[in-house]
Amino acid sequence: MNNDEAEIRSLLAEFTGALRNKDADSAIALLAEDAITFDLAPPLEQGPDATHNPALLGEWFQTWKGPINSESRDLKLDVSGNVAYAYGLQHMTGTKIDGQEVDLWFRATACFRREDGQWRITHMHNSVPFAMDGSERALLDLQPE
């Protein structure tokens, strides 16, 4: 693993840690100024104002009882110059305030740019597929093969 790869893995670990600790400011500090997110929840896209708004992230944090755990599996990573991307399956677990136990596998892609010597997240795309059987159901119970 080269230095850039190590830095990006460390950045992702920091982001995951900020989610676990429900620390919106620390998570947002890892984003590039123009960061755009395609998330599990609507809308279609969150632009830079939304991705940098700690109140929005805070609202989501408040729907969880304890820590929000998110673990990556088989992360693929490519870096060259000042641009990088990473993707893999992500396993999110925890308890919502209504007592619901979350145990969700989803797909996560993240993109990065180095600005003034610091790697930052420019884009995140999180999703599950949906059933093509006419039910239009989001598939929240899929497991990796």
Added chain:
Amino acid sequence: MNNDEAEIRSLLAEFTGALRNKDADSAIALLAEDAITFDLAPPLEQGPDATHNPALLGEWFQTWKGPINSESRDLKLDVSGNVAYAYGLQHMTGTKIDGQEVDLWFRATACFRREDGQWRITHMHNSVPFAMDGSERALLDLQPE
């Protein structure tokens, strides 16, 4: 726009053209050997064997009556060295063989690597968000703001 950006935009246009013409071999020729896709339909991920299988793409093509149109909006693109990524909202329109008119906005992220002087697609992630109201419904009727 520099040369690399122009080459990647041209690669994406070629891919879109291959889908429109239902030309599985031409679409697959644009993929890197290790390409992994997170698509609208299950499974969670399609590994290199699945992404390079023209029969799988062909099955999907056969569910459409005429051309499959897919247009990008506000595509963001970053390139450095031999790595790049692009993302934006995608508008897919066409008619399924059962007469259903498709008019779908979804989120698309694509990653690229230059190998032996040629840019190739290493990863695609296509999705819609899902409703967090307990219905677990995939949101297929969202429009860009």
